[in-house]
Amino acid sequence: EAGVAQSPRYKIIEKRQSVAFWCNPISGHATLYWYQQILGQGPKLLIQFQNNGVVDDSQLPKDRFSAERLKGVDSTLKIQPAKLEDSAVYLCASSSRGNYGYTFGSGTRLTVV
Amino acid sequence: QQQVKQSPQSLIVQKGGISIINCAYENTAFDYFPWYQQFPGKGPALLIAIRPDVSEKKEGRFTISFNKSAKQFSLHIMDSQPGDSATYFCAARSYNTDKLIFGTGTRLQVFP
Numbered sequence: 001e002a003g004v005a006q007s008p009r010y011k012i013i014e015k016r017q018s019v020a021f022w023c024n025p026i027s028g029h030a031t032l033y034w035y036q037q038i039l040g041q042g043p044k045l046l047i048q049f050q051n052n053g054v055v056d057d058s059q060l061p062k063d064r065f066s067a068e069r070l071k072g073v074d075s076t077l078k079i080q081p082a083k084l085e086d087s088a089v090y091l092c093a094s095s096s097r098g099n100y101g102y103t104f105g106s107g108t109r110l111t112v113v
Numbered sequence: 114q115q116q117v118k119q120s121p122q123s124l125i126v127q128k129g130g131i132s133i134i135n136c137a138y139e140n141t142a143f144d145y146f147p148w149y150q151q152f153p154g155k156g157p158a159l160l161i162a163i164r165p166d167v168s169e170k171k172e173g174r175f176t177i178s179f180n181k182s183a184k185q186f187s188l189h190i191m192d193s194q195p196g197d198s199a200t201y202f203c204a205a206r207s208y209n210t211d212k213l214i215f216g217t218g219t220r221l222q223v224f225p
Contacts (some may be wrong), residue, residue: 004156032214040218042119042215042216043157043202044215045213048212052128056210091156102159104156106154106155106156107156108156
């Protein structure tokens, strides 16, 4: 099966600009996750979708971050406006119902200057 | 209570040696404990996982040891190889939230 696709792979923006990341999960996977991984740290969950509904967004900085999952498939994560501390790798993962294992994409490395 | 504590932060092992990484948790609602391997520029990849109803699981050179009473689990890599050099993350999933909580990671370097 094809893996989790993410784009772009890299993005450099200036602070206060906006940026968007795209994720295409494994076909048939109902659950989609966005994680933030700051250099030297473990991934931290930002938001979890079940189909196209939000299950958990308690760790999402809602004043600047937003995410949507259209038709329960692809998802977009947006940051507006970006801050220096948003520099990180943004990972998308998906899993199927009843399957505890997540499959991660390769991530988008964001650098805010 | 949602934390997973991982140690050591970094580990240097000679080829052929045993690499041991430890994790501890507090939340008794955790019911699934995977280990992920991450190479530079890649996303984490599932390596091996265990449920709390068993004390050990082995897959090739990789073994998870699980101590439910102590709320600790560890990854053992036997006959460590230079290709095992990567960052390893333990994680735990809560049955009532269906989300993974990750440890802080261990950077393993295996020298020939």
